[in-house]
Amino acid sequence: MTEKEFKDFQSNGVSIVACFSATWCGPCRMFAPVFEKAMEQLPELVFAKIDIDECEQLCDEYGIQSVPTIILFNGTQVVRKKLGGFPTVASFVQWIHGTM
Secondary structure: OOOHHHHHHHHHEEEEEEEEOOOOHHHHHHHHHHHHHHHHHHOOOOEEEOOOOOOOOHHOOOOOOOOOOEEEEEOOOEEEEOOOOOOHHHHHHHHHHHOO
């Protein structure tokens, strides 16, 4: 997702699950299937993969210092943030719902 697309979703006030990652990142590649399956299970949310090498301004804005970093947004507001991925879809979905 580009910075402009991301900002457009934010300005519409939707809930966004953003994964800040990089193509060269091993842990990011390991987390990718979990992210994809959660996206299928929660179609009411916007899931955004943000490449840190292409979206440096967003990384600066949200203090991204390691990847993967997962941030749940409600519009422009950060609801929760986690450094690192999740081992299972269930744990990721629980985190999204705030039950973990």
